[in-house]
Amino acid sequence: MADPPLVIVGAGHAGGRAAQALRHARFDGPVRLVGAEPHLPYERPPLSKGVLVGDQQPADCALNAPDFYRDRQIAVDTGRRVARIERARRQLVFADGGRQPYRRLLLTTGGRARRLPIAGAELSGVVTLRSIDDCLALRALVVPGAAVAIVGGGLIGLEVAAGAVKRGCAVTVIEAAPTLMGRVVPAEIAALLHDRHSREGVRIHLGARPTGFVGDGRVEAVDLEGGDRIPADVVVVAIGITPAVELAEQAGLEVANGIVVDAGCRTSDPDIFAAGDAACAFHPLYGRHIRLESWQNAEKQSVLAARNMIGGGEDHTEVPWMWSDQYDLMLQVSGLTDRYDDTVRRGSLADDGRVVQFLLDGGRLVAACGLGVGTKAGRDIRVAQRLIARGTPPDPAALADPAVNLKTLLRA
Numbered sequence: 001m002a003d004p005p006l007v008i009v010g011a012g013h014a015g016g017r018a019a020q021a022l023r024h025a026r027f028d029g030p031v032r033l034v035g036a037e038p039h040l041p042y043e044r045p046p047l048s049k050g051v052l053v054g055d056q057q058p059a060d061c062a063l064n065a066p067d068f069y070r071d072r073q074i075a076v077d078t079g080r081r082v083a084r085i086e087r088a089r090r091q092l093v094f095a096d097g098g099r100q101p102y103r104r105l106l107l108t109t110g111g112r113a114r115r116l117p118i119a120g121a122e123l124s125g126v127v128t129l130r131s132i133d134d135c136l137a138l139r140a141l142v143v144p145g146a147a148v149a150i151v152g153g154g155l156i157g158l159e160v161a162a163g164a165v166k167r168g169c170a171v172t173v174i175e176a177a178p179t180l181m182g183r184v185v186p187a188e189i190a191a192l193l194h195d196r197h198s199r200e201g202v203r204i205h206l207g208a209r210p211t212g213f214v215g216d217g218r219v220e221a222v223d224l225e226g227g228d229r230i231p232a233d234v235v236v237v238a239i240g241i242t243p244a245v246e247l248a249e250q251a252g253l254e255v256a257n258g259i260v261v262d263a264g265c266r267t268s269d270p271d272i273f274a275a276g277d278a279a280c281a282f283h284p285l286y287g288r289h290i291r292l293e294s295w296q297n298a299e300k301q302s303v304l305a306a307r308n309m310i311g312g313g314e315d316h317t318e319v320p321w322m323w324s325d326q327y328d329l330m331l332q333v334s335g336l337t338d339r340y341d342d343t344v345r346r347g348s349l350a351d352d353g354r355v356v357q358f359l360l361d362g363g364r365l366v367a368a369c370g371l372g373v374g375t376k377a378g379r380d381i382r383v384a385q386r387l388i389a390r391g392t393p394p395d396p397a398a399l400a401d402p403a404v405n406l407k408t409l410l411r412a
Contacts, residue, residue, distance in 0.1 A: 003029055004101035005075070006309055007092065009082050009247065010108035011035020013043050013295070014276030014302035016063040018106055021306035023072045031074045032100065034092070038079040039132055040066060045295050047135040048159040049325050053166050054139065058132045085251040087269055104309045107248060107259055107267075107274040108302060111241035111293070116151065120213030126235045129156060141234045144168030149222045149232035151210055153180040155324045157238035158193065162326040165200050172203040172230050174210060174222065184333060185369045186343055186357045192371055196327060205230070241293060243278040256280060258291040263315035265305035275305040284317050285389065286336060294322040319385045328373055332381040335359070335367030335388045344399045346380065349373075352402065356380045363393035379406075386410055 006022060008015045011033050019033045019041075035041070042061040050056030069076050081095040085105070092100040113128035115121060127138055138160075142148060148164045150157045153175030164171045173180070179190040180197075194204060205224065213235055214221040222230040243258045254260040254268040258280030265273045265281060275281075276298045280291040292301075297320065304314050324331040340359035349355045354372030358365055368384035370377030383406040387394055390410070398404045 004090070004103045005030035005032045006104050006106070007031075007100060007102040008033045008106045008108060009035075009092070010110055010244075010276070010278075011037065011039075011041050011076065011078060012108060012110050012276070012298070013041060013063065014108035014110070014298040015106070016041025017299055018108060018275065018302040018306040019069070019074045020064065020072075021303040022310065023074065025307055025310060025312075027310050029103070032077065033069070033074060034077045034080055034082060034100070036079065036081045037131060037133075040064075040069070040076065040078065042132065043295065044130075047132065048129055048156050049163065051132075051135050052129075052139055052142065052160065052163040058136070061132065082247060085247055085272075087251050087272070090271065103271075105272045106265075106302075106305055106309060107272065107278060108276045108298075109244035109247060109259075109274075110277045111243045113237070114239045114242055116210060116237055116239070118210060118212050120215060120219065123213050123215045123219040124217060125215070125219035125233065126213050126237065128237050129160060130241065138234070138236065142167050142169055146170070146233045147231050148172070148234045148236065149174060149230050150236045150238055151222070152236075152238035152240070153177070153204070153206075154184065154238060154240065155181065155322075157236070158197065158326055159324055160236050160238060161197060161202050162200070165202060165327075169234075171201070172205065172232070173197065174205045174208050174224065174230065176207065176209050178207055180204070180206070184337060185331070186337070186359065188343075188345065189331070189355070189357055189369050189371050192349055192355070193326065193329075193331070196329060200327060241277065243280075243291065245278060248274070248278075256289070260289060263317070264308045264313065265301060265316065266308065273305045273309055275302040281316060284315055285319065285391075290320075290336070292320055294320065296321045317389075319388045321381070321385060329371060330373075330375055330377065332370045332377055333367065334381050334385045335365070337367045337369065340366055342396075344396045346400055347402050352376075354380070356384070358384065358394075358396075358399045360393075360396070364391060365394055365399075383407055383410065 041063040083095045113130040148169045248259040259274040342360045344358040346356045354376040356370040359367040370381045
């Protein structure tokens with residue numbers, strides 16, 4: 001009797017990369033990739049950028065051509081939902097009643113866009129952006145002259161704002177926090193982004209909370225605490241995602257802000273692994289469990305998980321990194337920005353075309369945030385990643401001096 005396959009549940013970016021990694025590692029046994037979406041694996045970052053404004057098409061997001069999976073004998077089930085995991089029998093039960101044994105299982109179930117539980121949330125024109133289908137529906141609504149209200153001033157919200165401006169819309173951003181992107185970047189970077197969006201015509205309401213969406217079948221406005229009413233033909237709710245952990249919970253796996261895994265992506269069941277947006281993984285560099293929602297994490301963590309499924313012993317130690325394109329600016333963040341006690345600034349966006357804020361905790365570099373025209377901040381961020389990984393406290397004066405080549409700090 002043939003061995004059961006290695007099964008990957010979640011056919012998004014992380015799942016697709018994991019399947020690819022198994023074949024790259026010369027695993028020649030059966031592999032099955034199962035996804036609830038009707039699409040083959042694809043990358044999500046273009047959805048709030050090029051695909052939204054029409055510069056790219058959904059096909060441009062695909063991880064691989066359709067024949068890639070056929071040629072490598074990777075079985076792909078799209079549009080199929082797993083109802084539960086039966087760990088004792090080592091099998092999946094599908095919503096349609098089918099069953100699938102597994103040798104080992106990888107959960108790359110991702111997450112779902114959060115929605116606001118307020119009046120009018122069900123109105124037509126109130127949308128989220130998570131999938132290709134979401135993007136195409138939003139693109140049809142974001143037309144010249146449309147009034148677009150975006151709830152959430154984080155990465156996705158601001159990228160949608162920039163795209164909607166490019167498509168000729170009147171854009172309003174509604175953010176509950178006192179600054180844009182307050183959980184991601186320090187105050188100076190947030191202020192620069194605020195200024196740029198304002199100069200592009202975006203109206204920004206900070207410290208503002210929606211109390212309801214107004215309309216007769218279709219959204220017409222957003223009501224805010226305090227009585228303000230924002231006209232809107234379209235409302236984009238961009239307040240993050242909820243990790244999809246239901247399968248793991250039902251199976252009795254440890255869950256806490258995601259599916260809890262060790263540094264090698266192993267869950268509390270030695271035959272089940274997890275990676276990507278749904279995984280809360282122990283990170284040796286930071287000494288704690290972290291759940292990351294980024295392209296880099298989906299790209300790299302899934303590959304490591306796949307190798308460990310077939311006997312590898314690697315730990316995921318990569319310094320976190322993410323980027324965002326807004327107008328002609330690129331924001332890049334390396335490391336974690338939630339814990340720091342000092343900042344050092346290098347350069348000026350107005351004078352140098354780039355500014356980098358280094359975040360230190362007890363003298364140790366823990367993160368770097370760069371904002372520049374195009375990729376101008378990229379070199380500094382790449383060196384900062386290496387400095388963060390090394391853990392040696394850098395000289396703050398050298399960090400601040402644009403005349404100092406940051407690479408010399410790596411040799412210090």
